[in-house]
Amino acid sequence: MISQILGGVMLAYLVAGLLFLAALLWSSSRLKGFALGLLGGALAAQTLAFFARWLASYNQAMIATPPVGWADKLQLIIHQVPLSNFYESLVFFSWCLACLALFFLHRYGESFLGVVGGLLASLVLAYASLGTDSSIKPLMPALKSNWLLIHVITCFLGYAAFGLAFGAGLLFLMQAYTDHPKSPAPPLLDRLMYRAAVIGFIFLTLGILTGAVWAETAWGRYWSWDPKETSSLITWFIYAALLHARLVKGWQGRPIAWLAVVGFGAVLFTYLGVSFLLPGLHSYLN
Amino acid sequence: MTQAPSSASPLGRLWKTLTSLRLTLVLLILLALVSLIGTVRVQVFDSLWFLVPLGIFVLNLTACLIRGLPRAVRRSRHRLTAAAALELPERARFSWPHNPNPQSQVEKALKRELGAVHQTASEDRIVYFWERGRFRPLGPYVVHLALLVILAGALLGKFLGVQGQLTLREGEGSSDFISEGKEKPLDFQARLDKFQVFYYPNGTPREFRSDLTLTKPGKPPVQAVCRVNDPVTFGGFTFYQSSYGHVVRFEVNEGENSHVVEAPVGRTMEIPGGRARFRVLEYQPDLVMPGGGQEKRLGPAARLAYWEGRGHPLIIVVLKNRPELADRQPGPHRFFLKGSNFFSVLQVKRDPGVWWVYAGFLLLLPGFYLAFLRPAERWALVLRRNQQGTWQGRLLGAAPRAREAFQERLERLQEILQKGGTA
Numbered sequence: 001m002i003s004q005i006l007g008g009v010m011l012a013y014l015v016a017g018l019l020f021l022a023a024l025l026w027s028s029s030r031l032k033g034f035a036l037g038l039l040g041g042a043l044a045a046q047t048l049a050f051f052a053r054w055l056a057s058y059n060q061a062m063i064a065t066p067p068v069g070w071a072d073k074l075q076l077i078i079h080q081v082p083l084s085n086f087y088e089s090l091v092f093f094s095w096c097l098a099c100l101a102l103f104f105l106h107r108y109g110e111s112f113l114g115v116v117g118g119l120l121a122s123l124v125l126a127y128a129s130l131g132t133d134s135s136i137k138p139l140m141p142a143l144k145s146n147w148l149l150i151h152v153i154t155c156f157l158g159y160a161a162f163g164l165a166f167g168a169g170l171l172f173l174m175q176a177y178t179d180h181p182k183s184p185a186p187p188l189l190d191r192l193m194y195r196a197a198v199i200g201f202i203f204l205t206l207g208i209l210t211g212a213v214w215a216e217t218a219w220g221r222y223w224s225w226d227p228k229e230t231s232s233l234i235t236w237f238i239y240a241a242l243l244h245a246r247l248v249k250g251w252q253g254r255p256i257a258w259l260a261v262v263g264f265g266a267v268l269f270t271y272l273g274v275s276f277l278l279p280g281l282h283s284y285l286n
Numbered sequence: 287m288t289q290a291p292s293s294a295s296p297l298g299r300l301w302k303t304l305t306s307l308r309l310t311l312v313l314l315i316l317l318a319l320v321s322l323i324g325t326v327r328v329q330v331f332d333s334l335w336f337l338v339p340l341g342i343f344v345l346n347l348t349a350c351l352i353r354g355l356p357r358a359v360r361r362s363r364h365r366l367t368a369a370a371a372l373e374l375p376e377r378a379r380f381s382w383p384h385n386p387n388p389q390s391q392v393e394k395a396l397k398r399e400l401g402a403v404h405q406t407a408s409e410d411r412i413v414y415f416w417e418r419g420r421f422r423p424l425g426p427y428v429v430h431l432a433l434l435v436i437l438a439g440a441l442l443g444k445f446l447g448v449q450g451q452l453t454l455r456e457g458e459g460s461s462d463f464i465s466e467g468k469e470k471p472l473d474f475q476a477r478l479d480k481f482q483v484f485y486y487p488n489g490t491p492r493e494f495r496s497d498l499t500l501t502k503p504g505k506p507p508v509q510a511v512c513r514v515n516d517p518v519t520f521g522g523f524t525f526y527q528s529s530y531g532h533v534v535r536f537e538v539n540e541g542e543n544s545h546v547v548e549a550p551v552g553r554t555m556e557i558p559g560g561r562a563r564f565r566v567l568e569y570q571p572d573l574v575m576p577g578g579g580q581e582k583r584l585g586p587a588a589r590l591a592y593w594e595g596r597g598h599p600l601i602i603v604v605l606k607n608r609p610e611l612a613d614r615q616p617g618p619h620r621f622f623l624k625g626s627n628f629f630s631v632l633q634v635k636r637d638p639g640v641w642w643v644y645a646g647f648l649l650l651l652p653g654f655y656l657a658f659l660r661p662a663e664r665w666a667l668v669l670r671r672n673q674q675g676t677w678q679g680r681l682l683g684a685a686p687r688a689r690e691a692f693q694e695r696l697e698r699l700q701e702i703l704q705k706g707g708t709a
Contacts, residue, residue: 064487064492065492137490138486138490138492140491141493141494141513141514141515144493191690198658202658205650205654209650212643217515218514218515219526219528219633220517220633220635220637221449221635223440225324225331227325231322231325233321234322237315237317237321238314238315241310241311241314241315241318244310244311249307
């Protein structure tokens with residue numbers, strides 16, 4: 001049932017992204033309104049699916065370890081948040097992308113945000129449903145922690161914000177190196193890259209911090225140069241450079257766009273590269 | 287900047303380099319590149335390739351802090367006054383007829399958009415003024431200070447902290463642990479009473495649990511349970527559940543001779559007499575075999591690799607409940623499985639720096655809030671009565687780091703203020 005809903009959501013994101021593109025090409029506000037509604041509706045459906053999976057995951061865990069008392073119950077609810085494997089992380093990533101796209105659309109009203117957000121969210125969701133194992137597995141002891149929830153949420157909100165900054169940066173570079181009509185206006189793209197990078201940077205930092213506190217309680221080391229930690233630090237360095245260049249040096253446009261693109265490469269390496277190429281606690285291999 | 291040496295002297299040039307943003311950018315990119323190598327070669331982080339840029343980075347942070355913090359503190363101490371508000375750039379003008387007095391309407395409009403507004407009145411005019419984000423200049427410095435605190439905590443941990451492992455069998459106690467290949471004393475005894483693994487119905491592990499008794503000399507013993515994600519702190523040390531294994535007890539007979547050998551899984555053991563060795567490859571507390579539509583439980587079972595002299599290893603399966611099968615074992619030795627218990631590996635740690643690291647983490651939060659979410663914004667509205675008796679309003683304001691939000695607010699203010707009259 002949940003996977004059917006998510007299939008529909010994937011399709012809706014795709015169609016919404018294409019509608020935003022059409023709205024952009026023919027500057028039609030009716031199409032845009034329709035696309036907005038579709039994106040919002042799909043996001044709502046995905047939110048429902050998220051809670052449904054949470055419930056299913058909780059029910060399954062409840063059979064194995066029946067909670068005693070309300071504190072125990074609350075603990076189990078927090079532990080069973082569906083953010084504990086690769087499939088669930090991809091689904092949540094697509095949710096974050098759609099959510100942030102909608103947030104920025106609300107603020108800036110630029111259709112290309114819907115194109116970037118909708119298409120990326122749809123792509124990620126497609127990968128989740130086709131390429132990964134979606135069954136609910138019991139939680140391994142290392143993941144049984146209250147930090148799981150906040151750690152994963154902050155990390156993926158960060159990734160998604162960087163994804164939008166990447167979209168804006170790519171568009172900026174395409175405009176800068178070709179003779180495409182300058183729409184959306186480069187200064188707007190520049191501002192968007194910056195705003196999205198700030199949001200991403202704040203969330204990435206929070207993600208690293210919560211991860212460090214968790215590692216300290218689980219293994220007694222807040223930092224152990226695990227490949228995931230290292231590559232998240234690389235990502236952090238790149239975006240710190242971007243923010244300094246922009247805020248203090250006043251750089252704008254091309255160099256910032258390049259940093260946003262390279263930074264997202266580091267994000268992908270952190271998320272996927274490390275998990276598939278290198279062994280470690282964040283590995284999705286088994 | 288005031289006490290900094292002039293930029294002509296060598297010292298001044300050094301200072302200028304140390305506080306330059308170019309250095310920061312170069313260092314950030316350099317650290318990112320070195321870390322990239324570190325994803326495959328962790329040793330890089332102990333080498334000068336990483337430590338030198340990191341050291342310069344610390345100097346860079348400190349220098350920027352020394353240079354900028356006093357100025358930021360001074361700036362954030364200045365509250366917006368009416369006089370200063372009048373210096374803000376003008377953004378819009380309004381005029382209202384002399385009747386009714388627009389004062390209350392203006393106040394209501396400002397209150398709706400900005401919240402509580404200061405005002406000073408003189409004979410001919412009223413100045414309303416409002417500011418937000420006065421402490422914004424402190425934000426970046428709080429963030430940088432937090433990073434330095436975190437690094438200081440890491441340094442403290444590196445030099446004053448201890449990390450090691452404590453391996454205990456069930457029933458075994460110890461007053462020291464292994465750190466970097468050496469024995470380090472604990473000033474108490476740690477004893478493993480029991481180790482347990484709990485499983486989910488599908489057979490994957492659900493929980494690892496060590497029941498410990500910790501005893502300081504001359505004090506009553508303390509019971510504690512150590513689990514993954516649930517460490518135990520005692521006597522200044524913290525214990526983390528890290529790993530575990532089985533120790534399998536065999537009776538090994540060779541003709542008339544009989545020995546008892548306790549073999550941890552995975553370790554090669556010499557059989558007394560020195561002619562043969564064996565290693566437990568796998569131990570199952572209860573071996574389950576599918577058969578005839580119904581599972582068959584065979585009880586404790588071990589799979590061994592067995593070497594006689596220099597020959598190839600042979601594989602032997604030993605079942606506790608079927609000792610008669612020992613006759614089929616190759617070689618002169620007969621293995622009988624007598625029992626097993628667990629050993630548990632605990633990570634032991636003392637790190638006085640961790641509270642500094644956490645303090646730095648906490649300090650980062652207000653730093654980010656000030657730096658990114660509280661842009662400085664100042665507004666003033668000057669209301670004046672003309673000679674003709676009509677009212678005139680001038681809207682002043684500035685927000686150098688939040689132009690969009692400023693523009694939006696300006697439009698809203700213009701709209702609601704104009705309702706009081708014509709522009």
